[in-house]
Amino acid sequence: MARAPLGRQQLLDAARDELVRGNGVMELSALTRRAGLSTGALYHHFGSKSGLLAAIYDAFYKGLRHATADAQLPADADWATRERDRTYRFVAYHFADPLAPVLLDRTALDPQLTELEAVYIQHMSDNAAANIRHGQTLGQLPTDVDPDSAGAFVIGGLRHGIAQQLRSTPLPSPDQAAERLWRPTAASLGIV
Structure with a gap:
């Protein structure tokens, strides 16, 4: 069964968790694994990693x-x-x-x-x-x-x-x- 795509807030929550776990370092691959999504969702909602931050x-x-x-x-x-x-x-x-x-x-x-x-x-x-x-x-x-x-x-x-x-x-x-x-x-x- 495929997962429903995560929305904007779910991406923010996952990114916050990654930043805390990584002491300020957030790798996109770790974020996408944690959230179970592709980088396309991140770019769709935020335009870039900087936009997410x-x-x-x-x-x-x-x-x-x-x-x-x-x-x-x-x-x-x-x-x-x-x-x-x-x-x-x-x-x-x-x-x-x-x-x-x-x-x-x-x-x-x-x-x-x-x-x-x-x-x-x-x-x-x-x-x-x-x-x-x-x-x-x-x-x-x-x-x-x-x-x-x-x-x-x-x-x-x-x-x-x-x-x-x-x-x-x-x-x-x-x-x-x-x-x-x-x-x-x-x-x-x-x-x-």
């Missing part, structure tokens, strides 16, 4: 944006309390996704994705800067902190800090890791 990146960062969105945070809290919660959510998201260590420890899974990854990081840094400006406008952050530099610093620090925490032995809990990363974040922003 870009879709994986998109899904990861879309989930991260959702997990850390303002709608997920306590509406009536002060700026620092909301941002501490956002930091915990940022860390928890990475700890929950087995692909996160692969994405954080490699500059890019494919040379063609370097620019795409830079766009995601810039977008997160820009959002962090806008958020810092908002905290300054509310009078809850010092005004002598440059929001653009601080936003880049916070996002870069969190990404590298999470990668370091994920390599730790024993592995800390997401709450422990988030607390370890919140302290330097708060200090860099002048939060007492």
Whole structure:
């Protein structure tokens, strides 16, 4: 009995599994064996291996944006309390996704994705800067902190800090890791 052709989501799931198993290396032959399909299905849905990897990146960062969105945070809290919660959510998201260590420890899974990854990081840094400006406008952050530099610093620090925490032995809990990363974040922003 022939297998039904796998759809787009099944290809994404199989590719994520291969990336995790291969620590960032995904051979098309292994992917097609795992998924039980031909490379034609991959090219039909994604155009190329880079297109498949870009879709994986998109899904990861879309989930991260959702997990850390303002709608997920306590509406009536002060700026620092909301941002501490956002930091915990940022860390928890990475700890929950087995692909996160692969994405954080490699500059890019494919040379063609370097620019795409830079766009995601810039977008997160820009959002962090806008958020810092908002905290300054509310009078809850010092005004002598440059929001653009601080936003880049916070996002870069969190990404590298999470990668370091994920390599730790024993592995800390997401709450422990988030607390370890919140302290330097708060200090860099002048939060007492």
